[in-house]
Amino acid sequence: MIKTCIIGASGYAGAELSALVHRHSQFELAALYVSTNSADAGKSLGTIHPQFFNTIDLPLLPIDEDNLSALSESFDLIFLATPHEASHKWMNELCGKKAVIMDLSGAFRIKDKHKFAEYYGFEHHADKLLADAVYGLADWHQEQISNANLVAVPGCYPTASLTALKPLQQNALIDSTHFPIINAVSGVSGAGRKASLNSSFTEVSLQAYGVLGHRHQPEIADYLGTDVIFTPHLGNFKRGILATITVKTAANVSEQQITDAFQQAYQGNPIVRLRNSWPKIDDVAGTPYCDLFWKLDPKTGYLVVVSAIDNLLKGAASQAIQCANLRFGFESHMGLVN
Amino acid sequence: MIKTCIIGASGYAGAELSALVHRHSQFELAALYVSTNSADAGKSLGTIHPQFFNTIDLPLLPIDEDNLSALSESFDLIFLATPHEASHKWMNELCGKKAVIMDLSGAFRIKDKHKFAEYYGFEHHADKLLADAVYGLADWHQEQISNANLVAVPGCYPTASLTALKPLQQNALIDSTHFPIINAVSGVSGAGRKASLNSSFTEVSLQAYGVLGHRHQPEIADYLGTDVIFTPHLGNFKRGILATITVKTAANVSEQQITDAFQQAYQGNPIVRLRNSWPKIDDVAGTPYCDLFWKLDPKTGYLVVVSAIDNLLKGAASQAIQCANLRFGFESHMGLVN
Amino acid sequence: MIKTCIIGASGYAGAELSALVHRHSQFELAALYVSTNSADAGKSLGTIHPQFFNTIDLPLLPIDEDNLSALSESFDLIFLATPHEASHKWMNELCGKKAVIMDLSGAFRIKDKHKFAEYYGFEHHADKLLADAVYGLADWHQEQISNANLVAVPGCYPTASLTALKPLQQNALIDSTHFPIINAVSGVSGAGRKASLNSSFTEVSLQAYGVLGHRHQPEIADYLGTDVIFTPHLGNFKRGILATITVKTAANVSEQQITDAFQQAYQGNPIVRLRNSWPKIDDVAGTPYCDLFWKLDPKTGYLVVVSAIDNLLKGAASQAIQCANLRFGFESHMGLVN
Amino acid sequence: MIKTCIIGASGYAGAELSALVHRHSQFELAALYVSTNSADAGKSLGTIHPQFFNTIDLPLLPIDEDNLSALSESFDLIFLATPHEASHKWMNELCGKKAVIMDLSGAFRIKDKHKFAEYYGFEHHADKLLADAVYGLADWHQEQISNANLVAVPGCYPTASLTALKPLQQNALIDSTHFPIINAVSGVSGAGRKASLNSSFTEVSLQAYGVLGHRHQPEIADYLGTDVIFTPHLGNFKRGILATITVKTAANVSEQQITDAFQQAYQGNPIVRLRNSWPKIDDVAGTPYCDLFWKLDPKTGYLVVVSAIDNLLKGAASQAIQCANLRFGFESHMGLVN
Missing domain, CATH: 3.40.50.720 (NAD(P)-binding Rossmann-like Domain)
Structure with missing residues (x-):
C-alpha cells in the first residue's frame, strides 16, 4: 500500500x-x-x-x-x-x-x-x-x-478546454488566424470553501467574471500551443463545468477529420467519453469523466465543441x-x- | 409628500x-x-x-x-x-x-x-x-x-405564523392542551446580505436550525397568546417563507367554523389571500401578500394551515x-x- | 383608454x-x-x-x-x-x-x-x-x-444579441472576416408552460441545444446584417438570458470608439442600461431592462460584450x-x- | 454470483x-x-x-x-x-x-x-x-x-419517518394522546421520470401536497403502530428527503432515555448515523445513509427529530x-x- x-x-x-x-x-x-x-x-x-x-x-x-x-x-x-x-x-x-x-x-x-x-x-x-x-x-x-x-x-477550466482542443490543435485542424473562443460556466465550488459575499447563495446568479484576464487563459494557451479567448462564468449550481468552445477550422477540414482526431486521442480511454448527444453538467457531476460532443457547420467552417467535467473531480x-x-x-x- | x-x-x-x-x-x-x-x-x-x-x-x-x-x-x-x-x-x-x-x-x-x-x-x-x-x-x-x-x-416567521394562527386563537378553535406545531422554511435572504460560510451557495441545503430556541418563538407566542413549537429551516431558494402549521382543534370544531374565522379576519383585505389551493413560495415571491390555505381532518381534529409570504416584503x-x-x-x- | x-x-x-x-x-x-x-x-x-x-x-x-x-x-x-x-x-x-x-x-x-x-x-x-x-x-x-x-x-435571444451587436455593426467596428460568436443561456421559462421531460426539474442541467441550427440564428443575422455563430443553452434557472458575445473588432478599433457606439445608441434610453460591471441574470430578472457591459483586449482586438435580459419581459x-x-x-x- | x-x-x-x-x-x-x-x-x-x-x-x-x-x-x-x-x-x-x-x-x-x-x-x-x-x-x-x-x-417518506420514530415508539416514549407530526420535504425525483407540468422546472417551488390524505400516511401508521399526521412537500431540489418530526413525549421522559433508545436501535449500524448536528439534504444525497439528530425541550416535553435520506437510495x-x-x-x- x-x-x-x-x-x-x-x-x-x-x-x-x-x-x-x-x-x-x-x-x-x-x-x-x-x-x-x-x-x-x-x-x-x-x-x-x-x-x-x-x-x-x-x-x-x-x-x-x-x-x-x-x-x-x-x-x-x-x-x-x-x-x-x-x-x-x-x-x-x-x-x-x-x-x-x-x-x-x-x-x-x-x-x-x-x-x-x-x-x-x-x-x-x-x-x-x-x-x-x-x-x-x-x-x-x-x-x-x-x-x-x-x-x-491542471486547473478545472484548462482541463475542460484542453481535453476538447488538443486533438484539434495536434492535427492542425484549427484556422490559425482565428482564436478558439472558450465560454465556460463553473459551479460555485470552484471558488473554494470560504465565506464570501460573491459566493453567497443570495448573490450567485449567472455572470461572467475575469473576462480577458483570468489566470487560466495563459495556462490553456501554454499547453495548447496557441492563443485563445477564454471567458469564465459563475453559474448557480454547486459543481461542474460546461465549456462551449467555438473554433474556426482550417480550410477544407471535414467532419471525418474531426471525428478521427477525437477518436485517435481518446479511443479506449475510459475517462474521456465521446458522446452522441450534448452533455449536460449532471451527466458528469460526481464522476471522473470528461464528456465531449461537437458539431461542424460545413458551410462556414465553424465548429462547436462542448466539454463537461466535474470541476472538483476531473478538474x-x-x-x-x-x-x-x-x-x-x-x-x-x-x-x-x- | x-x-x-x-x-x-x-x-x-x-x-x-x-x-x-x-x-x-x-x-x-x-x-x-x-x-x-x-x-x-x-x-x-x-x-x-x-x-x-x-x-x-x-x-x-x-x-x-x-x-x-x-x-x-x-x-x-x-x-x-x-x-x-x-x-x-x-x-x-x-x-x-x-x-x-x-x-x-x-x-x-x-x-x-x-x-x-x-x-x-x-x-x-x-x-x-x-x-x-x-x-x-x-x-x-x-x-x-x-x-x-x-x-x-414583526419578524418574517412571526408574520407568516401569526397571520395563520390568530384567527384560530381569537375564535378559541385551538385545543389548549396541544401546542400548535410550526414548521417553516425560509429563503437564504433571511440571513441578510453578508459573507458567511453557512449561507454560501455550496453549503446551503435544506436544514433545520435554531430548533426549540429561535428568537422568533417567544415573539410568536407573545402576540398569539399561547405557546407554540416553532422549527425554522433554511431552504435553497433566495426569498420567501413557507410555514406549515399543524393544530389540534378544540372539541367539535367544524370546517365551517374555521372558514368563518379566516373570512371574518381577512375578508376584503387585499393583502391576506384566502386561497383555494396550497400556496407555493413562487406565488408570493416579489409580492406583498400572505397566502393561506388549510385542511381539517374531521376524524382526528387535526388541522393543517399553510402560510406563504415573501420574507423581505410581507415579512x-x-x-x-x-x-x-x-x-x-x-x-x-x-x-x-x- | x-x-x-x-x-x-x-x-x-x-x-x-x-x-x-x-x-x-x-x-x-x-x-x-x-x-x-x-x-x-x-x-x-x-x-x-x-x-x-x-x-x-x-x-x-x-x-x-x-x-x-x-x-x-x-x-x-x-x-x-x-x-x-x-x-x-x-x-x-x-x-x-x-x-x-x-x-x-x-x-x-x-x-x-x-x-x-x-x-x-x-x-x-x-x-x-x-x-x-x-x-x-x-x-x-x-x-x-x-x-x-x-x-x-423579436425572440428573446435575438433581443439580447441584437441590442449588444447593432451599435458595433452600425459603426463598422466588427472584423467582417470573423463571425461574432454568441453564447447564450436561457432560463427554462423560454421553453413555455407545458409538460415535457426535457424541462422537468430533475432533467434540467446546463446544456447546449440547437447548436448551429437554432431558428433564432437567421433572425439575428437578418436584422444584424451579418452572419453569426449562435449557441443557445438551457440553464437551471426560471427566467432570464445571459448572452456572452465575442467579437473580433476591425483593425485599429479603440475602446473609445466602442464606448461611443454604445452611448450614441442608448444614451438617454431608460431601457438599455450601459453598466459599469458584468451584469448577472438577477440584475434584470423581473425587469424590462437590457443590461450591457463589455471589455476590449487591445492586444488581440477581441471584444467581449455581455447582454442580460429577462426572457419573458425584454425578450x-x-x-x-x-x-x-x-x-x-x-x-x-x-x-x-x- | x-x-x-x-x-x-x-x-x-x-x-x-x-x-x-x-x-x-x-x-x-x-x-x-x-x-x-x-x-x-x-x-x-x-x-x-x-x-x-x-x-x-x-x-x-x-x-x-x-x-x-x-x-x-x-x-x-x-x-x-x-x-x-x-x-x-x-x-x-x-x-x-x-x-x-x-x-x-x-x-x-x-x-x-x-x-x-x-x-x-x-x-x-x-x-x-x-x-x-x-x-x-x-x-x-x-x-x-x-x-x-x-x-x-418501503416508500421514501415512510423510511425517513419510521427510522426516526420506531425507537421512540418501541420504548413507549411517545405521549399517546398527541399524534407525532411529520413534516417532510422531498426532491422532485420522487415524482418519477416523466413529463408533467407539476414537476416542470418553472413550476416547482416549495409547496405542500397530499395533505391529510397521502398514501404514505397509512404505511407509516401501520408499521409504527400508532397514528401520525404526515404532511409531504415538494422542494426545489432533485433528490433527498428531510423529515422534521415533532413528538410530544410521554410524562417525565428524559434526554437520556431518548438517546438510549436511538443508540440501542442503531449502535453499530453503519447505515443509520446518529449525528451531532442537524443533518441537511446534501449530507445524505448520493449516499445510503439515514441521518438522525434530535432535541428535547424538557420544559414542555416536546421533542424534535430530523431524519434525512436520499429518496432514491435509502428511500x-x-x-x-x-x-x-x-x-x-x-x-x-x-x-x-x-
Missing part, C-alpha cells in the same frame, strides 16, 4: 481527494492535514463535510513549515490541496524527499515567471522546481507524469488520482472507474 | 424598502443611510443592488450617533433596516422628535426584558420606548399602529409600508397592490 | 403581458383568451398563475377561428402570445380590422419564405402580411413600429409593450419604468 | 439500482427490462441516463406478461422498479419461481385491502402474496427479510439492496458502505 496524506483536506477538492484515496485499493489514506492557522485544525473531516461522518472521519491535523520535511520523509504520496501561496512556499521543504507530490494549486503550472507574477500576484522563487514540475494533464502527458516527482495538476481530485496512478505504475483510471 | 429616509439601505430589506418608497405616491424617498462603519458607505444603491442601477441610484450616506437627532428632526418618516443592536442603541436619539420610526429589527418586539436578553444576547436599556413601541402586525393592530411613533415591525419591507400607510392615514395596502 | 386583449394568456409571456397591461395607465386589460382546445379555457388567470389570484383574476375565454374577425373589430390592441402556427393561421382574420396586432410568436419575423420553412417546419402562406410586418426591436425601429399594424416582436412581454407604446404615440418605456 | 435483473430500469430508482448492482461484488447485473409499452424499450441505459454512458450501458429489453414466468426461472434476484399497477398485475407470474422478488412499488406494502383500495385507487387481487409479503424496512425487519421471497421495499434502491443482502446472507450494508 502506498502511504498517502492530503494537505488542505478541509476544502472541497481535499474532501473529494479523501474519498477517492479512501476507496482506492492501492493507496492508504494515512493522514489529513490543514494549516495550523485554519479554524478547522483539530476537527474531524466528518464534522466539516458531514457526508463523511462516521465513515472517513479522520482528524485534520495541524501542519506548518517546521514539520513539512519530516512529513515528506514519512509518506510515499502527498496531495497538496492548498492555496497557491502555500504550495509555492512549502514546496522546497516537501520536494526531494521520499514523497511524490501532487500539487492541485496553480503554483507550478505556468513556466514563465513573468507571466506567473502577472496572473498570480506574487513572484515565483522556486526556479528549479518550476522547471522540473510536470503538468498533470493526465490523458496527454502520461509518460512525463510517470516519471515526475512534482506534478502540477481537481480525480485527475490528481489519475496522475498518482500513472506515477506508481497503475492504470490511469484505477479507483475511478469500475 | 411625506419626507422619508431609510437607514440600513444596503441590506436586502433596505433595498426592497427603497423600491417601495420610490414608487409610493405619498412618500418621497429623500435619502438613504448606512452606518459610517459600513464598507458600502459612499457607494450608490445601484452599485450594491444593480437591479436599481440608473433608476433608484441614490448615494448611501454615512450616518452615526452624532447626526441621528438632527436627522429625526428633518424627516417625517424613518425606516430602520438595521441590526438589533443598532436600533436599540440609536432609538433614544431618534424617537421623540419629528419623525415617525418604523423599526424592522428585533429590538422592540419582545416586551419582557428578561426574555429579550435571553434571546437577543444583550440587555435592553430603553424601558420607556420598549413599553411604548407598537407591534406592527399590520392586518391586526391597525388602530394602535395609526397612533404609534415607534413601530416594531419586512411591505409590512413596514403597511404600517407607515396606517400611521399617515392611508389605506394599508397603498403603493403595494393596485 | 386603449381597449386591449391578450390571446394566449395562459402561457408565461401571456401572464407577464397581463400584469403589464393591467398596470399601464393608458391600456385597459379588457379580456384574456386562450384557444378553445386549451385545457385552461374557462379557468381564471389566477388559477393558473396564482401570483395573480384575487388581483388580475380575469377568465380565460375560449377563442377559435370563427370569432377572430369580430374580436379584431372590437379591440384597439391585440397581443398574440400564441404558438407560431396559430399566429400564422389566424393573422389573416385578425389583420386589416380595427385592432393593431402585436405578435409575440415567430410567425412574422423571418422575411425569406424558404428560410422560414427551413427553420419553422411549415410553409408560410401570408405573403402580404409577412412583407408588411414590422420587426419590433423597440430600441431600433421606433419609426417603423409607430406606423405598423402588425408588429413581429417578450415588455418589449411588446414598448412596441404598443410607440404605436400609440407614448414614450417607449411608459408603464415599464417609473 | 447471484444473477440479477431489474425491471423498470429506465426510471430514477431503476437507474440507481443498476449502478448499485453493477458495483456489488456478489450480484451480477445480467439484464435490464422495461415494459414493451415504454418509449425507452430498445434504448440503452446510457442513452437515457447519460451518467452511465459507456459504463453500465446495457440495453433496456422489452418485457410483457408472457415472458415474466420464464424470466423468474432464469434469475436469482429480480428488482421491480415498476408502477404499483404493474407490480400488482405481474406478481403472480413472478412469484413462486426461482427468483427472489424485491418490489419497490407500493403494491404490497399495505396489508389491509380496503385501505389499499382507498389510497391506491384499485382493488388488490393477490391476497396470498399480500399476506406473505415482508415489509423491507431493512434496519428493523432483518430476520423476516432474510426468509422472504417477496419483499415490499428506494439502496434499501432494496440492503434487503437483498439480508436475503442472501450478506451483511446489510454490503456494496453500499466501504
